[in-house]
Amino acid sequence: MLILTCPYCGVTAEETEFHGGGEAHLKREGPGSDDAALEGYLFHRENPRGVHFERWRHVYGCGKWFHAARDTQTLEVFGTYPAQTTTPPEDLLATIRDKRPGFTWRGIS
Amino acid sequence: MSDPVALQMTAPAPVTALENARHDGPVTVAETGPWGMLTLRGDLSAAPVRSSLADATGLAMPEVRGVTVAGDRRVAWFSPDEALILVPRADLAGVRAALDGALAGQHALVADMSDARASFRISGEPAHLAEVLARLVPVDMGTFAVGELRRTRLAQVACAHWMPEEGAVELVCFRSVARYVFDLLVEAAESPRAFPA
Incomplete structure (x- = not known):
């Protein structure tokens, strides 16, 4: 059971109040992109054992999308942050580096 | 040929989803309404929106949750960016007109959602109310305070609840699940294990 904190309404609730939305920080490949880039955008996903970044929606609450960083092995949630960003905030990354030295995720480390 | 004025005059009075169903016991469960419900969409942290709402309803804009x-x-x-305004049905038109006027020119929207939702009130001993709700919602009712609002799931459906005062909890859910919510509340309120002697 994950315990997540919605960055918009500040509620800390268990995961049944939320809905997972897959991997975070995907960059859309639109018209003009090559086949390999589009294939990666559509199909290639991280499946790490350890640090992972995901999108979640506070579906039964305020309805907003947000991001969460967690450990898939221990279910520890490092933190959540608003959706209006393309990269995790630096202070959260510092926390994760502290707890999981040497982690890498899609070029983030 | 039907006369539109006559049709308007004979329009039936609004009824609630369960016709104000009521269950009495240690915890009373009652469907309330018909309310006038307005949804306000806009930036609730913006001062003009907050003051417009306060002017139109006479109530201060609540803080987060x-x-x-x-x-x-x-x-x-x-x-x-969303607030729900509940007023008696008779005041609905006046409050809506006041809100529309106060928000004119601002990036905000007011919609009449009175028929979209059902509302309930459960009342009794505060400890009993906490027990009833603890069976249905994933909320720590031990720390839930008067004036706090929580949108969450009640069993399997979306529902919002708050305590207007000690000894009462009010809930709103979608009208289509009113019977489900009422039956669940009654079931939780009736269970013999709810209220140890």
Whole structure:
């Protein structure tokens, strides 16, 4: 059971109040992109054992999308942050580096 | 040929989903209404929106996850850009006109959602109410305070609840699930294990 904190309404609730939305920080490949880039955008996903970044929606609450960083092995949630960003905030990354030295995720480390 | 004026005059009075069903016991479960419900969408942290709402309803804009209660009017914080305004059905047109006027020219929307939702009130001993709700919602009712609002799931459906005062909890859910919510509340309120002697 994950315990997540919605960055918009500040509620800390268990995961049944939320809905997972897959991997975070995907960059859309639109018209003009090559086949390999589009294939990666559509199909290639991280499946790490350890640090992972995901999108979640506070579906039964305020309805907003947000991001969460967690450990898939221990279910520890490092933190959540608003959706209006393309990269995790630096202070959260510092926390994760502290707890999981040497982690890498899609070029983030 | 039907006369539109006559049709308007004979329009039936609004009824609630369960015709104000009621269950009496240690915890009373009652469907309330018909309320006038307005949804306000806009930036609730913006000062002009907040003051417009206060002018039109006479109630202060609640803080995050809060509800303001005065008599038979409520303003509930639903999300950073959504508020639910509950007033008696008779006041609906007046409050809506006042809100539309106050918000003119601002990036905000007011919609009449009175027929979209059903509302309930459960009342009794505070400890009993906490027990009833603890069976249905994933919320720590031990720390839930008067004036706090929580949108969450009640068993399997979306529902918002708050305490207008000690000894009462008010809930709103979609009208289509009113019977489900009422039956669940009654079931939880009737269970023999709910209230140890």
